Amino acid sequence: MxxxxxxxxxxxxxxxxxxxxxxxxxxxxxxxxxxxxxxxxxxxxPSPRAVAAMQAEAGRVWQYGDSTSHDLREALARHLDIAPASILIGEGIDGMLGLLVRLMIAPGDAVVTSEGAYPTFNYHVAGFGGVLHKVPYRDDAEDPRALAARARATGARLVYLANPDNPMGSWHDGAVIQAMLDDLPQGCLLVLDQAYLEFAPATAVPGIAADDPRVIRMRTFSKAYGLAGARIGYAIGEPGLIAGFERIRNHFGVNRIAQAGALAALADRxxxxxxxxxxxxxxxxxxxxxxxxxxxxxxxxxxxxxxxxxxxxxxxxxxxxxxxxxxxxxxxxxxxxxxxxxxxxxxxxxxxxxxxxxxxxxxxxx
Amino acid sequence: MxxxxxxxxxxxxxxxxxxxxxxxxxxxxxxxxxxxxxxxxxxxxPSPRAVAAMQAEAGRVWQYGDSTSHDLREALARHLDIAPASILIGEGIDGMLGLLVRLMIAPGDAVVTSEGAYPTFNYHVAGFGGVLHKVPYRDDAEDPRALAARARATGARLVYLANPDNPMGSWHDGAVIQAMLDDLPQGCLLVLDQAYLEFAPATAVPGIAADDPRVIRMRTFSKAYGLAGARIGYAIGEPGLIAGFERIRNHFGVNRIAQAGALAALADRxxxxxxxxxxxxxxxxxxxxxxxxxxxxxxxxxxxxxxxxxxxxxxxxxxxxxxxxxxxxxxxxxxxxxxxxxxxxxxxxxxxxxxxxxxxxxxxxx
Incomplete structure (x- = not known):
């Protein structure tokens, strides 16, 4: 054989x-x-209310989760004061990064990140045949100007930046991220990983319209909300981009218990x-x-x-x-x-x- | 813009x-x-023991799940009397089907299924640029001989068959499936969806060696085990094929509560x-x-x-x-x-x- x-x-x-x-x-x-x-x-x-919600939902786990994660999406839309159409619910940032790369990157397409930044993003880029270009850290922080410059030089389709950064914990003011958007070449999407956003000072949060087509923001219930094992997160992006995920995502892939836990965790401010x-x-x-x-x-x-x-x-x-x-x-x-x-x-x-x-x-x- | x-x-x-x-x-x-x-x-x-295990695990959900699903994999290996290296744990059959198509299918590759069979498989094939060839049902059942013949005619890389079948509930003797393996062209993999296996007569279970490279068997905790909302299933295949998933899968993608639930459900015969x-x-x-x-x-x-x-x-x-x-x-x-x-x-x-x-x-x- x-x-x-x-x-x-x-x-x-x-x-x-x-x-x-x-x-x-x-x-x-x-x-x-x-x-x-x-x-x-x-x-x-996580919030004890989230634990209680998950324990209650365990009795209903014979049912598939809601394929649209409707209730969580609506709750996030209210919480963020944006349209539900700008929100994707996914199986954590790792899962959403894989889908995003698949949606945007054809073999040979250029992608920019920092040398030493999140390896799982690189894993997905390689996994779909993208070509990674890396920029060094500057003063133990990712370097938005260098990232944007490399994106322009390579014609990158995606550029990755975590703010705050992992693994260094450093961060940029939101204004720096906003300025970076203006530096990106046409048709390049900033993947703004905000996994640690809730721990950061308010000044680290950029003011970005939910329908800005230059950026997708990735957030998670794994960190501040304490639900890492539940595998649930969300992304914020232009509705046309968010709708694109419907073409490729695993529609019934979000765990029902995770949906209930995230909804309760979000409510417990x-x-x-x-x-x-x-x-x-x-x-x-x-x-x-x-x-x-x-x-x-x-x-x-x-x-x-x-x-x-x-x-x-x-x-x-x-x-x-x-x-x-x-x-x-x-x-x-x-x-x-x-x-x-x-x-x-x-x-x-x-x-x-x-x-x-x-x-x-x-x-x-x- | x-x-x-x-x-x-x-x-x-x-x-x-x-x-x-x-x-x-x-x-x-x-x-x-x-x-x-x-x-x-x-x-x-699900088993009340599975519900109890999930409720207990909810308190540990701040931890990511074990990326190797080691304990569940070992328990399945013992239960099935096969090597752990022949077992993949994944986020339900839907998720594993997507990974399998990605692993095996390049754009333009031929894939064979039955007209009216599981649409989520077709969704993944289209999603990775595969070309679907469809064979009609015969007497309200999938037609293994026609599927294998079409696989030979098209040089298919994958052929899908569910036994028992969804949506008709019909089934073939295991011997028919075994014979089908000998009918497949070289380099064609049978995707044998066994989501409903536990409900079927013993005669519907083919005798297939765990290291047979001609077939991958997909099974789930969603149906007989009652854990649809937990999103957890497994595949059985040749160890080289199973190892291939390590290149592309979302390593920390299986929910920790699902791992605990599946382990307890498996034990409650x-x-x-x-x-x-x-x-x-x-x-x-x-x-x-x-x-x-x-x-x-x-x-x-x-x-x-x-x-x-x-x-x-x-x-x-x-x-x-x-x-x-x-x-x-x-x-x-x-x-x-x-x-x-x-x-x-x-x-x-x-x-x-x-x-x-x-x-x-x-x-x-x-």
């Missing part, structure tokens, strides 16, 4: 994984982590405010832990902190491994010079206590 | 939806359905046995309801019954609309001559009581 032959684009792809998950790492090390601080999950958890405050306090605590160990926490507008080890990528990689050996799961930027840092998620006090205990021991191992 | 330009393949796609969901229909009619019998959902529900028995009783009841109204229920190996109205597609379409007006959600085959039938899902007694009351009124409306 002849071996199976994949289509040309997937046949040329490596069998890589954007991230190795913590469960896989735990199985490899043969023990659970004492603190799960590597995936920018929200250990403060007090819980969200409390989480944001607790995250801010945890950022401060991470700064103190870094200082206590002779390192420097970079300013962050997210629920994680990049901690500058003051050394290089080899040292930082060793520190991540040493922390893992101590039962603390963290990650780090992939590319120099940002890879001098380790990236630690904000979490409840008990988790940060374990980190504070483990970090000196991990450093001593190096 | 120039309007947005999609990539060529999606630009040429219609903005169609494979199915209009019952929630959308309810909003259109302005009232909830009294009985939800159109989507082959399992109103007998008594509940599954009970559901299958109740479904069989509901099939008999649907047969009686059909007879009482001068119609004939076709034999079914699924959790739904195709009821032959004895008239044509115009009549059947009218009956579906009349039932909807009576608050009963059902669907029907799309293509003649199968569209003389309406398709009704098995459900608890109370739902079938409502159907039994509504059907004479609906027929009187025509």
């Amino acid at each position: 002849t071996p199976l032959r994949f289509a040309p684009i997937p046949a040329a792809l490596p069998a890589t994984v954007p991230f190795v998950g913590p469960e896989t790492l735990q199985r490899q090390r043969g023990a659970p982590f004492a603190a799960r601080l590597g995936a920018n999950e929200n250990g403060f958890g 007090d819980w969200l405010t409390g989480v944001v405050a607790r995250v801010a306090a945890a950022r401060d605590r991470l700064g103190a832990i870094a200082r206590d160990n002779g390192m420097v926490a970079l300013a962050s507008a997210t629920n994680f902190v990049a901690i500058d080890t003051g050394r290089d990528g080899i040292f930082a990689r060793g520190l991540v491994a040493a922390l893992e050996a101590e039962g603390i799961f963290v990650r780090m930027p992939a590319v120099a010079p940002q890879d001098r840092c380790i990236r630690i998620s904000c979490a409840p006090e008990a988790d940060l206590d374990r980190l504070a205990e483990a970090l000196p021991r991990a450093l001593a191992r190096l | 120039t309007p947005l330009r999609f990539a060529p393949i999606p630009a040429a796609l219609p903005a169609t939806v494979p199915f209009v969901g019952p929630e959308t229909l309810q909003r259109q009619r302005g009232a909830p359905f009294a009985a939800r019998l159109g989507a082959n959902e399992n109103g007998f529900g 008594d509940w599954l046995t009970g559901v299958v028995a109740r479904v069989a009783a509901a099939r008999d009841r649907l047969g009686a309801i059909a007879r009482d109204n001068g119609m004939v229920a076709l034999a079914s190996a699924t959790n739904f019954v195709a009821i032959d109205t004895g008239r044509d597609g115009i009549f059947a379409r009218g009956l579906v609309a009349a039932l909807e007006a009576e608050g009963i959600f059902v669907r029907m085959p799309a293509v003649a001559p199968q569209d003389r039938c309406i398709r009704i899902s098995c459900a608890p007694e109370a739902d079938l009581d409502r159907l039994a009351e509504a059907l004479p009124r609906a027929l009187a409306r025509l």
Whole structure:
């Protein structure tokens, strides 16, 4: 029998994984982590009302979810004061990024991102045959002017920017993002990843009309709303773009329990405010832990902190491994010079206590 | 500003939806359905142990799911007595069908299915630029010999067959499917949709080695296990094929609560046995309801019954609309001559009581 032959684009792809998950790492090390601080999950958890809504919905899980996510879409439209036609509900930002790339990119099309930015976006671009062009970070932040310039130079169809940024936690004023839109070439769409928006200062939120055809904003219930495992997020874009997803999306793909959880989480503004405050306090605590160990926490507008080890990528990689050996799961930027840092998620006090205990021991191992 | 330009393949796609969901229909009619019998959902529900597992997992939903679905994959491997490397866990069959088409089909590649078979498969084939070739049903069943012959004639890369079939409920002996594999051309993969397998007689299950490279079997927790809204299913295939999905799948795309629910549902064999028995009783009841109204229920190996109205597609379409007006959600085959039938899902007694009351009124409306 002849071996199976994949289509040309997937046949040329490596069998890589954007991230190795913590469960896989735990199985490899043969023990659970004492603190799960590597995936920018929200250990403060979702609103108890969201948990209750999901528990109630579990009894109705024999029904497919609403293929239009109507109630959530309407609630978001009211919350954001925009038309429902500008909102896409999808299976988290990862899933929506894949659909967006498929919708916009033909093999060979140029796409621009930053060297060291979100690898799952790159995974999707490669997965549909797009050609990635990368711009370096500037001062540990993505560089909107350089990204736009590269988009013009390459005739890019998509340019990716996260604001606030992952993995550095840095951010730009909304006005900088607005100015970037005017710098983009015709027919180029800005993919503005706002996964961490709720943690950022109000000045980091650009004023963009919901029907602006130059940008699609990606948001999620995974971070501030604490529903990472539910796989639900949304995008805001020009209605013609949003309608385009109807041609390719998995119409019944959003989990029914996730729909109920997101709707309840969105409604509980007090819980969200409390989480944001607790995250801010945890950022401060991470700064103190870094200082206590002779390192420097970079300013962050997210629920994680990049901690500058003051050394290089080899040292930082060793520190991540040493922390893992101590039962603390963290990650780090992939590319120099940002890879001098380790990236630690904000979490409840008990988790940060374990980190504070483990970090000196991990450093001593190096 | 120039309007947005999609990539060529999606630009040429219609903005169609494979199915209009019952929630959308309810909003259109302005009232909830009294009985939800159109989507082959399992109103007998999942195992109470699965519901309890999902409710417990809701408290951990701030964590992403395990990207490898390790525990579920291992449990399925034990249950099926095959290697985990032959198992893919995905977001339901719909999601896995999309990935499979992407993995195997380049624009212009031939794909074979039956006229009137599962439209979501066709949606994905069109979505990746494949060229569909369709074979008619024979005696209200898919025709394996004709499908294989058309695959040979067109040099197809994929051929789709559901056994048991949706929308007719008919089925073939496993030996017929095994013989079909020998009829396929080199390099053609059979997509064997076994969504309804658990409801079928044991003779409908083909004996296929887990590493047979000629076939991928798609199964789901949506039907017999009652977890449609959780979006989780699995595929069985040759390990090299299964590994291929790692290149393109959304690695963190499976909902954490769904993973927990599926694991618990799989373990509760008594509940599954009970559901299958109740479904069989509901099939008999649907047969009686059909007879009482001068119609004939076709034999079914699924959790739904195709009821032959004895008239044509115009009549059947009218009956579906009349039932909807009576608050009963059902669907029907799309293509003649199968569209003389309406398709009704098995459900608890109370739902079938409502159907039994509504059907004479609906027929009187025509």
